[in-house]
Amino acid sequence: AQSVSQHNHHVILSEAASLELGCNYSYGGTVNLFWYVQYPGQHLQLLLKYFSGDPLVKGIKGFEAEFIKSKFSFNLRKPSVQWSDTAEYFCAVKDSNYQLIWGAGTKLIIKP
């Protein structure tokens, strides 16, 4: 069965540091990949998604993610984080059965 792994449960960074959150999935077929963010007290929001084409995907708020098919990875990056990026980040994979499978999430804390 398809599974999604997010490598870090908690990440603490200082403002202006660079960010990379890991995401790996297990399914070898055609997938669609997503990163969602949940800010404190708010519902989930879509950061970016990959369906096909350029494996480097740019999303909102300066985030980007790179799909590396050979590594089954879809890591989220941001060159310089801000305090307002403090949130929980979820990687998700939708497989050919149209079901969305989620990682456990990574809590990101940015120190001002």
Place this chain on the structure above:
Amino acid sequence: SQTIHQWPATLVQPVGSPLSLECTVEGTSNPNLYWYRQAAGRGLQLLFYSVGIGQISSEVPQNLSASRPQDRQFILSSKKLLLSDSGFYLCAWSVKGRINTIYFGEGSWLTVV
């Protein structure tokens, strides 16, 4: 534009009491509908999904049930809550027939005491 609403936003219920969380979608028709749960310290878990009125698929055995009495209404229920049912419940929808983004509601915090 499409919107999704779920309620109540927060709920504190005693063990053994019933539960009803309701979700409605507006601005679209014949959506796929989903109920997810996020338990403390864990990721999102798919509980139920529905491709049409009266059609419910359960992903995990549990104390909960779901119903879809109307095209854009999805209800999560329990006859007798357990402590382990506490968590954050999310209703979601997606466009049928396309690999597409899934859209979430605001969520409902359930605390079973």
